[in-house]
Amino acid sequence: MSLYYREMCNKIILSLIIIYGNGIFAQSDSDTVEHLKGLIYNRIANIPNYESPTDAKMFEAPEVPITEYGTYDFIIIGAGVTGSAIANRLSEIRQWRILLIEAGIFTDGDLMSIPSMFMLTVFSDYNWGFRTVPQKNACLSTKNHTCLVPRGKGVGGSSLLNALQYSRANPKNYNQWAKALHDSSWSYKNILKYFKKSENFHWTNPKAPVDLKSHGREGLLHVQHVQPEHPLNDIFIEANKQLGYDIIDFNSERQIGGSIMQLYTNNGTREDMGTVFITPFLDRPNLTVLTQSYVTKIEIDKITKVAKSVLFTNNGITYRARADVEVILSAGAIASPQILMLSGIGPKQHLQDVGIELIENLEVGSCLKEHALLSHLFFTSNFERPVETIEQQLSDFLKGYGSLTTTSTQAQGIAFYNVNHKTSTVPDLVIYVDDTKYSEMEKSVFDFNEETIQSLTKIGSKLKTIRFLLMNFNIKSKGTIRLKNKNPFEYPLIDPMLLSDHSGKDIKTMYRGIQQILRLSETPAFKKINLELVNEPLPACKHIQFKSQKYWYCFLKQLTMTGVHPMATCPMGVNKCKGAVVDSNLKVFGIKKLRVADASIFPASIAGHPSMTCLMIGEKISDVIKQEYL
Structure with a gap:
């Protein structure tokens, strides 16, 4: 067939x-x-038998002969968050022929529909299974000092396996983008309409303040609070009040303070972008979605520098699809720079080193930004919740509420702070609270060494354990994406260089985050449940005075992991000589008919989870394209 x-x-x-x-x-x-x-x-x-892929050789096919697949107006590479939105919006124009190429498949709708099971999707074909190269200042507790980098493989991209956090980042992030780009269309005032366009917000928790003016009510993507509310939330919110913080809607103009998570779920069920933006529109005759199709190269005329076609493999055959109007690369912050470099667009010396003919010398993959995450800071308490059977949990889930409808933490308390500049309105970190115990699943996810596993099992499996999670938004460390060689089926080399900035600001921010958690733990709200830091030094740091700054720096280097938010590998800018890869309309410098649209184009890290920014980019650039060609 x-x-x-x-x-x-x-x-x-x-x-x-x-x-x-x-x-x-x-x-x-x-x-x-x-x-x-x-x-x-x-x-x-x-899980113990699962082997994560180390390359993409399951997609290999002979380079010749090449089978012609056809000609389209727009070819979109990658059906992730941004690519799915672009394919939806461009296919609204009936005369435009749209081809969406995706390496994975559509969601099976089973376990993936349950938000709290998101960790299980790490052990599935929906995850590319990327890992970093060995790190020097983070992930040191893992067996090879490498960090996991889960990335979604399927229609919906990483929204198939992420924690569903609806977080837009801070308005000033976008105002800074606009200023740096000399393009006011990127200001928060002008992009707010794109956030609202895709959002269908349901205010379901009266304890969570909501600025309804900041939210959309008629979009395709449902946003809601988890029900019923976790009893730990009241304690967390009260503790923030006792430290002088307001309780806010963090997706409004104000972002410093405590709040309750907003998730993009519908009646407690995961909403991935493929299910929302692609599957309901497959009957559009001008939209073709190819799954299990792996892009190996964008063909670019070496003389005119026009992107002409896309090579991809499917079922052992290499195909060529031709683009009349544009190729739009939306393969994500890891794969988009990889595909550009395989196509001859990238740093001149690096492409020469791996034997790829240079078409355009750009700093592709030279500015990887990645949020730093600490998720294993444990406390004991007398806090206790009723024990639920899995049958009870699943029955509640089918009714649209309960503990399975939440994600990265069972509790939904979340707070944004700036621990470096107290008067700043832009947070540099976020803190979560949770009562989930250390699990067998986590051992496999993080691939800790045996000594660390034994320690965390002893600490994190205690009865009535409370843990805090901490993520640094304001990343100064700069990493890279590089090709291992010119084989398109080899995974790229991913080096976020976590906590490696020369100034030491990243680890200092994380340390100050721990101090903020300790301040929360000392509030009357948490003292009511006898919250106490587990007095058990991490084995790798036991030679250092417990709770000293030196101890916490050691602790952070051992247990800080990637926040799984890679970005900025093909950044927007006004000058390619200063590292920019695309302009403010996401067109690749020096190449005609080629844009990049995904988290790779962020010019800097953002104070939020990137998926909603990626969705906004899809909405915005679709309008730009329509204005240009209609």
């Missing part, structure tokens, strides 16, 4: 799912509970 007809069959099947519903959820509640329970237990049981 040809690639075209296979994809048409997939289109019909997915359309039937839209009309008649996913089969498992059409069963009785008790049958569905048993089905999902079986899937969960089976996935957990198979």
Whole structure:
């Protein structure tokens, strides 16, 4: 069966799912509970046997002969958050032929629909399985000093396996972008409409202040609070008040203070961008979605420097698709720079070193920014929640509420702070609170060495454990994405250089974050539950005075991991000589008919989770393209 007809069959099947519903959820509640329970237990049981991919050689195909696939107006590479939105908006124009190319597949709708099971998707074909190169100042507690970099492989991209945090970043982030770009269209005032355009907000928690003027109510993507509220939230919110912080809607103009998480879920179920922006629109005759198709190169005329076509593999065959108007690269902050460099666009010396002919000398992959995450700071308490069976949890989930409808933490308390400049309105870190114990799953996810596993198991499995999570937004460290060689099926070399800035500001911010957590723990609100830092030094740091600054620096270097928010690898700017790869309309400098649109174009790190910024970019650039060509 040809690639075209296979994809048409997939289109019909997915359309039937839209009309008649996913089969498992059409069963009785008790049958569905048993089905999902079986899937969960089976996935957990198979974790020890799971082998994460180390390359993309499952997509290999001979370079010749090349089969012509056809000609389209726009070819979009990558059906992640941004690519899905662009494909949706451009295919609204009936006369435009849109081709969306994705290496993964559509969501299966089973475990992936349960927000709290997001860690299990790490052990699945929906994750590329990237890891960093060995780090010098972070991830030192892992077996090889490498950090996990989960990236979504499928229609929906990383929204298939992320923590669903609806966080737009700070208004001043975008105002700084606009100023640096000399382009007011990137100011917060002008991009707010794009956030609101895609959002369908439901205010479901009266304890969480909401600035309704900042939210959209008619978009495709549902945003809501988890119900019922976790009892730990009241304590966390009260502790922030006792430290003098306001309780705020962090997706409004104000972002410093405590709040309750906003998640992009619908009735407690995960909403990935493929399910929202692509699957319901597969009946559009001008939209073609190719899955299990791996892009190896954008073909660019060496003389005219026009992007002409895209090479990709599918089922052992190499195809060429031609673009009449534009190629839009939306493969993410890891794969977009990789594809550009494979296509001859990148740092001259590096491309020469790996044997790729240079077409345009740009600093592709030279400015990787990655949020730093600490998720293993444990406290003991007398806080206790009723124990729920998995059957109870799943039954609640099917009704749209309960503990399975949340993600990275069971509690939903979240607070944004600037610990370096107290008067600043831009946070440099975020803190979460949680009562989830250290689990077998985490051992596999983080790949800790045995000594660390034993320590964390002893500490984190205690009864009535509370943990805090800390993420540094204001990253000064700068890493790189580089090709291992010119083989397109080899994974790139990912080096975020976490906590490695020469000024030492990144680790200092993390240290001040720990001090902020300790201040929270000393408030009357937390003292009511007898919250106490676990008096158990990390083995690698036990030779240092416990709780001293030197101890915490050691602790941070051992347990700080990637925040799984890679960005800025193809940054926007006004001057390619200063490291910019694309202009403010996301056009690649020196190349015609080629744009990049995803987290790679961020000019700097942002004070928030990048997925909603990526969605905004998709909405904004779609309007720019329509204005240019209509």
